[in-house]
Amino acid sequence: MAMSGSSMVATMSALVGQMLADDKSLATLPIAFQFTAMMGGTVFASMLMGRFGRRVGFTFGQIIGIAGGTVSVFAIFVSDFWLFAFGGALLGVHNAFWQHYRFAAADTAGTEYRAKAISLVLAGGVIAAALGPQLSKWSVDWFLPVMFAGGYVMLIIVCMTTVVLLQFVNIPRPTCRDRGAYRGRPLLEIASQPVFIVAVLSSMCSYGVMTLVMTATPLAMQFCGFIFNDTASVIQWHVLAMFAPSFFTGTLIQRFGVTNVIIAGALLITFCMAVNTSGIAFINFWLGMALLGIGWNLMFIGGTTLVTKAYRPEEQARVQAMNDFLVFSTVAMASFGSGVLQANFGWLAVNLIIPVPMIIVFISMVWFKRHVRITKT
Numbered sequence: 001m002a003m004s005g006s007s008m009v010a011t012m013s014a015l016v017g018q019m020l021a022d023d024k025s026l027a028t029l030p031i032a033f034q035f036t037a038m039m040g041g042t043v044f045a046s047m048l049m050g051r052f053g054r055r056v057g058f059t060f061g062q063i064i065g066i067a068g069g070t071v072s073v074f075a076i077f078v079s080d081f082w083l084f085a086f087g088g089a090l091l092g093v094h095n096a097f098w099q100h101y102r103f104a105a106a107d108t109a110g111t112e113y114r115a116k117a118i119s120l121v122l123a124g125g126v127i128a129a130a131l132g133p134q135l136s137k138w139s140v141d142w143f144l145p146v147m148f149a150g151g152y153v154m155l156i157i158v159c160m161t162t163v164v165l166l167q168f169v170n171i172p173r174p175t176c177r178d179r180g181a182y183r184g185r186p187l188l189e190i191a192s193q194p195v196f197i198v199a200v201l202s203s204m205c206s207y208g209v210m211t212l213v214m215t216a217t218p219l220a221m222q223f224c225g226f227i228f229n230d231t232a233s234v235i236q237w238h239v240l241a242m243f244a245p246s247f248f249t250g251t252l253i254q255r256f257g258v259t260n261v262i263i264a265g266a267l268l269i270t271f272c273m274a275v276n277t278s279g280i281a282f283i284n285f286w287l288g289m290a291l292l293g294i295g296w297n298l299m300f301i302g303g304t305t306l307v308t309k310a311y312r313p314e315e316q317a318r319v320q321a322m323n324d325f326l327v328f329s330t331v332a333m334a335s336f337g338s339g340v341l342q343a344n345f346g347w348l349a350v351n352l353i354i355p356v357p358m359i360i361v362f363i364s365m366v367w368f369k370r371h372v373r374i375t376k377t
Helices: 002-020 029-052 054-078 081-098 101-109 111-122 125-139 149-166 187-191 194-223 228-243 246-256 258-276 282-307 313-344 347-352 355-371
Strands: none
Touching: 002 029, 002 054, 002 081, 002 125, 002 149, 002 194, 002 228, 029 054, 029 081, 029 194, 029 313, 054 081, 054 149, 101 111, 101 282, 101 313, 111 246, 111 282, 125 149, 125 228, 125 246, 187 194, 187 313, 194 228, 194 258, 194 282, 194 313, 194 347, 194 355, 228 282, 246 258, 246 282, 258 282, 258 347, 258 355, 282 313, 313 347
16 A cells, blocks of 8 residues: 555656656655655654664554655645745655565564565555556546646545554564663674675665666656556556565565676666666557666665665664665655756666666675675674
8 A cells, every 4th residue: 555655646746746746857856855755754764763663663664655645746836946845855754664564574574584575565566567557547537627736636535544554563662671762883884794784785786776867757748749558557567566576576586696697687687777778668668667667676675685684683773774865865865956967968868877776786796796705604
C-alpha cells in the first residue's frame, strides 16, 4: 500500500508541478522537496522507532501521509504551487517512515535470511506496480475541471487503509539493549568500514540515478506528445520492474554473492541509458524504464543487505538512520537537478549523466571483491 501511494505521486507530481508553476523548470521542485524532507525525516523516523517500536513509528508515518495528501489536494484546488510543494515535503517525511519496512524485516529474519527478507518486503511493490498507476488513472479526473486533485484524495484513502492494516502486524518491540541509542561504536568508526562505504555507495547511486530519470520521464513524454495514460503505463511497468525481481534477488545474492548482483544492476542501468538515447518512441521509454527498475532492484537490495553487515544490534537505529540520510540526500539532489536538466538541456542530458555513478559503483565493487572479506556481525 505504501509503495502504491509512492508510485501514484511519481506519476502525478511533476505534471501537477508543471501545471501550477509559472516557471516550468520548477516543475519537479515538489518532488525535490519531497525527497529533501525524506532525507531529514529518516533520522527522526529511525530514532522514534528505536524508542517506541516499529508499529508506532509506521502508523505515525502514515498519519503524516494523510496530512500531506490533504495539503496537496487543497493546493491543487487553489492553484498554489508553493503550498503543493509543502504538501510534497510532508509526503517526504511520510516516506521516510515506510522506507524502514525493509529494515524491520532484516532485523527480525536472522543473518542467514536477511537478503531474502528484504527482497520479499520489496516484492510488495509488484502489487504497487499494478495498483498505484491504475488508482491514479481512475481518480485523476474525479473533480474535473480540477485535474489531479482526485489522485491525491485516493492517496489519502491508501494511507488510511495502511493505518488499519498496520494494527494487525505483530512487530517485536525494541528491547532495553536496542533502546540504548548511544551504545556501540562511534558512527565515524562504523562509517569508515569498507563494507559500509560500498553498501551506501550502491544504494546512493542506484536510487539517485533512478530518481533523476524517473522524475524527468513524465515531462519528457509529455514533451514528445504522449498522453497521461501513456505516462502512467510506463511508470506502472517501471514500478513492476523495480519490485518483481525481489522474489528472486535474495536467492541470487545467496548464490552468486552480493557484489556480483550489484555489478549486474549497474550494467542494466547503463543499458537503460543506451535505450533512452536511441529514440523517443513509446518502446524506448517503456524498455528504458524497465531496465532502470530491474537495475535499481539489484543494486538497492544488494546495498541494503551489505549495510546490515556493518552494525551490531545496539547500533542499528543510528546506522540505519545514517544510511538512509546519505541515500536520500543523493535522491534529493537528483530530484532537484532532474527538472532543471530536462527543462534547460533536454532528455539526452538527463541520460548522459548515468554512466558516471555506475562506473564508480563498478570499480568499487571489483575492489571490494578482491580485497575485503565479508564477516558476520
